[in-house]
Amino acid sequence: MPYANFCLICRGTACESSKADVLYDEIKQYVAANNLSEQVQVLRTGCFGFCEQGPIVKVLPDEAFYVQVKPEDAEELVTEHLLKGRPVERLIYREPGVHALGNIDQISFYQKQFRIALRNCGFIDPENIEEYIAREGYVALERVLFEISPDDVLKELETSGLRGRGGGGYPTWRKWKHTKEAVADQKYVVMNADEGDPGAYMDRSLLEGDPHSVLEAMAIAGYTTGADTGFVYVRAEYPLAIKRLRTAIAQAEEYGVLGDNILGSGFSFTIEIRLGAGAFVCGEETALLLSIQGERGTPVQRPPYPAVKGLWGKPTVINNVETFASIPVILTKGGAWFAKVGTETSKGTKVFALTGKVRNTGLIEVPMGITLRDVVYSIGGGIPGDKKFKAVQSGGPSGGMISSENLDTEIDYETLTALGSMMGSGGLIVMDEDDSMVDVARFYLDFTVEESCGKCVPCRVGGRQILHLLQKIADGKGTTEDIDRIEEIGKTMKASSLCGLGKTAASPALSAIRYFRQEFIDAIPADAKEDAV
Amino acid sequence: MSVAIENRAELSKELAAFVEEWRNKPGNLIMVLHKIQEEYGYVPEPVAREVARRLRVPEAQVFGVLTFYNFFNLEPPGKHRIAVCMGTACYLKGGGSILEDLSEYLNVPINGVTADKQFSLQAVRCIGCCGLAPAVLIDGEVVGKLTKEKMRETLKKYRENTQEALVTSQAL
Numbered sequence: 001m002p003y004a005n006f007c008l009i010c011r012g013t014a015c016e017s018s019k020a021d022v023l024y025d026e027i028k029q030y031v032a033a034n035n036l037s038e039q040v041q042v043l044r045t046g047c048f049g050f051c052e053q054g055p056i057v058k059v060l061p062d063e064a065f066y067v068q069v070k071p072e073d074a075e076e077l078v079t080e081h082l083l084k085g086r087p088v089e090r091l092i093y094r095e096p097g098v099h100a101l102g103n104i105d106q107i108s109f110y111q112k113q114f115r116i117a118l119r120n121c122g123f124i125d126p127e128n129i130e131e132y133i134a135r136e137g138y139v140a141l142e143r144v145l146f147e148i149s150p151d152d153v154l155k156e157l158e159t160s161g162l163r164g165r166g167g168g169g170y171p172t173w174r175k176w177k178h179t180k181e182a183v184a185d186q187k188y189v190v191m192n193a194d195e196g197d198p199g200a201y202m203d204r205s206l207l208e209g210d211p212h213s214v215l216e217a218m219a220i221a222g223y224t225t226g227a228d229t230g231f232v233y234v235r236a237e238y239p240l241a242i243k244r245l246r247t248a249i250a251q252a253e254e255y256g257v258l259g260d261n262i263l264g265s266g267f268s269f270t271i272e273i274r275l276g277a278g279a280f281v282c283g284e285e286t287a288l289l290l291s292i293q294g295e296r297g298t299p300v301q302r303p304p305y306p307a308v309k310g311l312w313g314k315p316t317v318i319n320n321v322e323t324f325a326s327i328p329v330i331l332t333k334g335g336a337w338f339a340k341v342g343t344e345t346s347k348g349t350k351v352f353a354l355t356g357k358v359r360n361t362g363l364i365e366v367p368m369g370i371t372l373r374d375v376v377y378s379i380g381g382g383i384p385g386d387k388k389f390k391a392v393q394s395g396g397p398s399g400g401m402i403s404s405e406n407l408d409t410e411i412d413y414e415t416l417t418a419l420g421s422m423m424g425s426g427g428l429i430v431m432d433e434d435d436s437m438v439d440v441a442r443f444y445l446d447f448t449v450e451e452s453c454g455k456c457v458p459c460r461v462g463g464r465q466i467l468h469l470l471q472k473i474a475d476g477k478g479t480t481e482d483i484d485r486i487e488e489i490g491k492t493m494k495a496s497s498l499c500g501l502g503k504t505a506a507s508p509a510l511s512a513i514r515y516f517r518q519e520f521i522d523a524i525p526a527d528a529k530e531d532a533v
Numbered sequence: 534m535s536v537a538i539e540n541r542a543e544l545s546k547e548l549a550a551f552v553e554e555w556r557n558k559p560g561n562l563i564m565v566l567h568k569i570q571e572e573y574g575y576v577p578e579p580v581a582r583e584v585a586r587r588l589r590v591p592e593a594q595v596f597g598v599l600t601f602y603n604f605f606n607l608e609p610p611g612k613h614r615i616a617v618c619m620g621t622a623c624y625l626k627g628g629g630s631i632l633e634d635l636s637e638y639l640n641v642p643i644n645g646v647t648a649d650k651q652f653s654l655q656a657v658r659c660i661g662c663c664g665l666a667p668a669v670l671i672d673g674e675v676v677g678k679l680t681k682e683k684m685r686e687t688l689k690k691y692r693e694n695t696q697e698a699l700v701t702s703q704a705l
């Protein structure tokens with residue numbers, strides 16, 4: 001008999017930290033105790049995105065959106081709503097004009113979102129492969145193995161316009177093509193789940209909420225390029241993601257969609273997990289590959305690119321988690337479907353971790369081309385406490401500040417770069433009038449200086465100099481020349497550092513100066529700035 | 534833990550089996566070091582030496598890797614491990630002052646261990662709960678939306694638990 005009700009309980013990290021695990025057990029218990037097990041399916045899901053309001057429970061088909069639910073609420077929820085059909089009003093999410101019962105899509109946080117990568121997050125139990133399969137999971141892999149050729153896969157990806165979501169934005173199809181065309185006895189596929197941006201958790205939520213989609217995509221990459229082994233390089237700081245990946249790999253092998261002779265096709269692909277160990281620079285692809293090899297993760301000069309000479313010198317496809325997560329659905333719905341969303345140069349959607357001084361913080365997925373204003377004010381609900389918006393920072397330690405004049409910019413790879421920031425992996429941090437741009441720039445430089453591997457001089461020395469100057473300005477001891485010096489050193493770092501870390505390390509400082517120069521000047525004591533104005 | 538010749542330690546059965554399982558896999562070193570840290574809470578030098586021997590990796594390489602990666606602790610941590618998030622979102626919402634307050638309250642330097650070995654205090658980067666900023670991990674559990682007061686309150690519980698445990702163990 002089909003279930004009459006579904007009770008979805010978020011078991012993402014943020015909700016678990018507020019006892020969603022206990023809540024889940026309690027709800028299951030009360031459901032059983034009330035003889036409802038036949039009618040109600042209780043589901044553990046990944047992140048709904050609205051972590052700030054967690055733990056979140058969704059009851060379908062009534063579309064009741066419960067927030068901040070505590071284990072003590074379990075009994076009432078079950079006996080009132082699930083047994084008697086009377087939703088528990090006091091736990092239903094409310095905002096001006098919205099009462100989230102029967103109209104979840106009206107919640108402003110969700111309105112302008114469009115979910116492709118996160119399509120299953122919050123809908124399925126990530127620890128149960130059958131739920132993934134029920135939502136067209138592994139259909140793309142099957143198609144790739146039996147119906148279309150590797151070249152067709154590349155063509156579909158090219159049509160989709162999918163570009164890397166790890167920061168650089170390199171076209172995925174082209175990367176795969178290089179590896180496919182490279183001649184070698186062994187090739188690899190690597191997933192970059194190092195997520196180093198210190199204020200972002202897109203990849204974590206994807207892995208926790210829908211691990212099979214990325215495993216399926218890795219197998220597709222393997223078949224397309226001729227690799228039989230994949231590695232997931234994941235931060236050791238993400239225990240829940242690691243656990244769910246392990247469970248997912250084991251289940252996929254059991255179901256014959258990973259491992260030897262997948263679905264009887266003759267194609268074999270195994271996936272292993274390797275743990276990062278707290279070095280930001282290891283998110284850089286050449287460093288990451290060395291780390292998988294068990295070595296110190298110090299970047300090396302490219303070219304050669306990993307696509308031709310990567311892990312243990314063999315051609316290696318390396319992609320970000322979100323990039324992989326978009327691939328199965330591109331292959332089932334078609335590249336053209338994906339390309340309908342987005343801007344001229346940037347297709348599809350992007351997942352962002354919206355944090356900082358906004359009312360609604362959380363994980364969002366939006367079409368490329370959405371304006372920052374929509375993100376901050378419509379989805380984010382604006383700045384709390386009647387404060388004034390000051391800036392939004394994208395791209396993490398490699399990105400930059402974007403000021404209010406540019407709030408109507410349509411977000412894509414090119415526009416963000418033109419503003420002196422970058423897409424990055426998806427951190428979006430909103431700052432209000434209380435936040436000092438000098439201090440925020442110093443914060444980022446402090447981070448990159450600590451994380452620099454020290455191999456090349458511009459990054460090692462330049463970063464430290466900029467940090468020192470920022471500290472000096474923050475302490476009220478700066479001069480106007482110091483501001484100019486920062487800009488000069490920043491330019492040198494950009495031009496001559498060996499890897500992306502050094503090339504972009506100055507960006508937070510440079511963009512802060514570009515848009516908030518006056519704030520830097522104001523921080524300089526009067527006697528040191530005669531020539532400034 | 535018994536310390537054997539040349540300052541190398543004997544390995545527990547489980548650890549020895551893990552090393553054996555990984556011995557011939559390329560790129561095993563970091564995974565083995567993680568396992569050591571999981572077992573001891575840090576990577577004791579004698580254990581690292583023994584593992585180097587078994588994996589046939591030069592000790593210099595083992596220590597080179599250990600010092601490169603922040604995740605590995607070379608000193609034993611306190612009984613309770615407090616990791617204050619200093620990622621961007623938490624920093625903007627006052628993570629820095631929580632860290633400072635803790636350091637003062639517990640009388641321990643940042644990245645140090647209290648004299649009674651009960652608490653170690655660390656600054657870490659984004660623990661992936663930015664929606665709950667500012668956030669702290671205590672013994673692997675996330676405590677979010679913190680204020681200084683809430684933080685101190687939370688710590689009290691840990692303090693009491695330890696003291697209770699002390700009293701019971703003395704009574705036994």
Ligand SMILES: Cc1cc2nc3c(=O)[nH]c(=O)nc-3n(C[C@H](O)[C@H](O)[C@H](O)COP(=O)(O)O)c2cc1C
Pocket residue numbers: 163164165166167168169170192193194195196197280281282283284285286318319320321323324425499500501
């Ligand atoms: C310092 C530095 C850190 C990086 N960190 C990450 C990261 O955490 N996650 C990621 O996917 N890519 C990161 N990258 C980008 C990778 O080098 C690489 O471009 C990416 O994994 C490729 O995948 P994609 O084409 O799917 O984006 C980083 C790059 C640099 C220079």
Ligand code: SF4
Pocket residue numbers: 281298299451452453454455456457459460497498499500501502503
């Ligand atoms: S730019 Fe910085 S992180 Fe990159 S190789 Fe040079 S010193 Fe290392």
Ligand code: FES
Pocket residue numbers: 010011012013014015016046047048049050051052054055056
């Ligand atoms: S972890 Fe539950 S909503 Fe994000």
Ligand code: FES
Pocket residue numbers: 198199200618619620621622623624658659660661662663664666667668
């Ligand atoms: S910045 Fe603190 S949890 Fe992300």
